[in-house]
Amino acid sequence: MIDFTVTLGPPLIPTATVINRLAASPQKLQRTCNPSDYSPLCYEPVVLGIETKSPDGGSENGEVQLSVWAMAYFNRLRQLIQDPVATTLPLLLVADARWKLYLASDLAHEIHLIDAVDIGTTADIIGCYTILEALRVIFKWVEETYTPWFSEGLKPE
Numbered sequence: 001m002i003d004f005t006v007t008l009g010p011p012l013i014p015t016a017t018v019i020n021r022l023a024a025s026p027q028k029l030q031r032t033c034n035p036s037d038y039s040p041l042c043y044e045p046v047v048l049g050i051e052t053k054s055p056d057g058g059s060e061n062g063e064v065q066l067s068v069w070a071m072a073y074f075n076r077l078r079q080l081i082q083d084p085v086a087t088t089l090p091l092l093l094v095a096d097a098r099w100k101l102y103l104a105s106d107l108a109h110e111i112h113l114i115d116a117v118d119i120g121t122t123a124d125i126i127g128c129y130t131i132l133e134a135l136r137v138i139f140k141w142v143e144e145t146y147t148p149w150f151s152e153g154l155k156p157e
Contacts, residue, residue, distance in 0.1 A: 001036065002069045003052045007044035012147050013154070018043040021154040025080065033080055035072035045150055046073060047142045048090050055096040063102075063113070066091045070104035071111045081153030084108040087146060090138050097123040099131050101138075 009015075018033050022043075032042040049069050051062045070089060077085045085106040093100045093116065100116035120130035 001072070002049045002065055004050040005034075005041065005046045006048040006050070006142075007041065007046050008142070008147060008150065009044045012143070013045060013151060015043045017151070017154050018045065021080065021156075024156060033076065035069065035076050047146055048092065048138060049073070050092045050094065053093070053095040057095065062093045062095060063116075066093060066102060067104075067111070067113050070113065074104070074106045074111055078106070081150070087149050088114075090141075097121045097127075099134075101134065 022031060022033060031037075033045050034041050049066060051065050051069075053062045070091060073089065074085050089104045091102040091104055091113075093102065098121050099119045101119050102116050103114040105112045105114070119134035121127035122131065
């Protein structure tokens with residue numbers, strides 16, 4: 001579906017907490033908190049989906065892949081935590097040297113993908129530092145906003 005992910009994982013979210021929530025779920029969830037049953041990701045909540053495209057790979061196809069993945073992940077979060085999902089998910093599309101940030105939101109009746117923000121290029125040093133700063137902002141959001149939201153959602157009902 002997508003090429004790479006960044007996950008919360010221990011110590012931010014203990015694996016036992018995720019396993020207990022999956023086991024206690026009334027919706028007989030599969031043994032994963034993600035839309036993938038790839039075993040290293042089963043108990044590691046994804047916080048950032050990344051799709052990569054070669055120079056001739058077509059970024060439009062990358063947007064479609066990110067959208068489909070976001071829809072699948074929101075469906076999983078609806079089952080696991082709440083419906084609709086009350087947080088926005090960051091997504092990255094890396095096409096050749098250009099990095100674009102998308103934000104996906106659950107609007108209950110549809111998933112809304114907010115237009116891309118160009119966060120830099122790996123073609124020059126200034127662009128690399130710009131990407132690094134954007135990633136720092138995303139990971140600060142993960143620690144301060146997403147992790148507490150996810151942890152609260154995993155508490156028994």
